[in-house]
Amino acid sequence: MAETKKIIxxxxxxxxxTTIKSVFFEMANPLxxxxxxLDPTRGANSSIYSLFDLELGIFDLAGQENENWFKKERDVFNHTNLIICVLDINRYLKENFAFIDDLLEIYKALMLSTCSLxxxxxxxxxxxxxxxxxxxKAYDEYIENDKKCASKVQIYPTSITKKYFLETYDIITKIFSNSIKNVSGAKSDSLFLDFRTDINIILQYDDLKKHSIKDLFYDFDISIKDATPRLRRLEKLGFLKFIENMQNFQLTERAIFFKTGLEVENKDDKENKINKILESLYLFSNLNQN
Ligand SMILES: Nc1nc2c(ncn2[C@@H]2O[C@H](COP(=O)(O)OP(=O)(O)OP(=O)(O)O)[C@@H](O)[C@H]2O)c(=O)[nH]1
Ligand SMILES: [Mg+2]
Structure with a gap:
């Protein structure tokens, strides 16, 4: 039986x-x-994915039913490997700290010792x-005060807007790949080189304009036969759409959000960013919704 992981x-x-889940796990268009x-979530919305030989269950709990999750239905947290708590940084500290307190209480009560938060x-x-x-800093200090949990909790600032999309994509990848350690398939330099070309395709072509598959031959020396699976992978990642019987393609708004993060003056910075983000493409191109 496949190993399973549960994320909440x-x-x-x-x-x-729900927006974060849709954008990063279902490749939705952030714009x-x-x-x-989206409509407010009701109940516990679950989706099952496979990733390499792993089965992944992601539960999205309705914020309007938190009373319930923290009391009557707290069993929903059982056997969880990773809890992702999403707070709106713009809300009052007091309000968000109270939410963290409730969550940490559950965390301790259910002895979720193998679970990351x-x-x-x-x-x-x-x-x-x-x-x-x-x-x-204020959140970090607040968590540090709780010695029992401090080492298990990580905090990240995020946003799905254009300016922060790439950074957030990288953060989600990091969180996700840490929680599924040891099951990330066989990586090789040649595989990463492949993803490198994929990023170059995203960078090369104009926003939302129509391009021919043949362009890949002239621009990257990629034959039409090899171009299709490559473009399909980018399609799966939500960065590209085929049009007109698969003879042409166009980049999506999601691709534009992605490449905005790579638009930096310094060449070395850009290289570093590209190298960092290869892992995201590798991981998410192997994710399938069941
Ligand atoms: N400004 C901004 N708005 C965002 C961002 N991410 C999501 N939103 C908006 O936040 C609102 C709520 O998003 P949802 O994903 O439905 O929130 P939720 O946490 O699932 O809410 P419940 O289902 O009620 O628990 C929507 O209007 C989104 O467009 C972001 O990074 N920046
Ligand atoms: Mg929701």
Missing amino acids: FVGPPNTGK KLLKNS VILLHKIDLMEPLYVQHKY
Whole structure:
């Protein structure tokens, strides 16, 4: 039987849990989700994915039912490997600290000792960067005070907006790959070289314009036969759409969010960013929703 891992998204209402899950695990278009909000979640919305030889269950708990999750239905947290708590960084500290207290209580009561806990301070795009740093420090100190949990809790500032998309993609990858350690398949330099070319394709082509598959031959020396599986992989990652009988393709808004993060002046910085993000493409191109 395949090994299973359970991940839970929890947090106050309207903080961005379902949006994060859709954008990073279902390759949704972030711009669309920022413009047209999803309905509030009801109950515990579960999705099953496979990743290499692992089965992954992701539970998205309705923020409006937190009373329930923390009391009557706290068993929902049993056998969890990773809890991702999404807080809106723009809300009052007192309010968010109270939520953290409730969560840590559950964490201790259910003795979730093998479970990691991650706190995302989400929607940083709505706050001045300097203020984000102050807030981050306050959360970090608050968690540090709880000696029992401090070492198990990680905190990250996040946002799915264009400016922060790549950074957040990288953070989610890190969190995700830490929780599924040892099952990430056989990586090789040649495989990463392949993803490197994929990133170059995203960088090469103009936003949302139509391009022919043949362009890949002229621009990258990739034959039409080899181009299709490559473009399919980018399609799976939500970065590209085929059009007109698969003869042409166009990049998606999600790809534009992605490449905005790579637009930096310094060449070395850009290289470092590209090398860092290869892992994300590798991981998420192997994720399948069952
Ligand atoms: N500014 C900003 N808004 C965001 C971001 N991520 C999500 N949102 C918005 O936050 C709102 C709530 O998103 P949801 O994902 O539905 O929130 P939720 O936590 O699942 O809410 P419940 O299902 O009620 O628990 C939506 O209007 C999203 O567009 C972000 O990074 N920045
Ligand atoms: Mg939701």
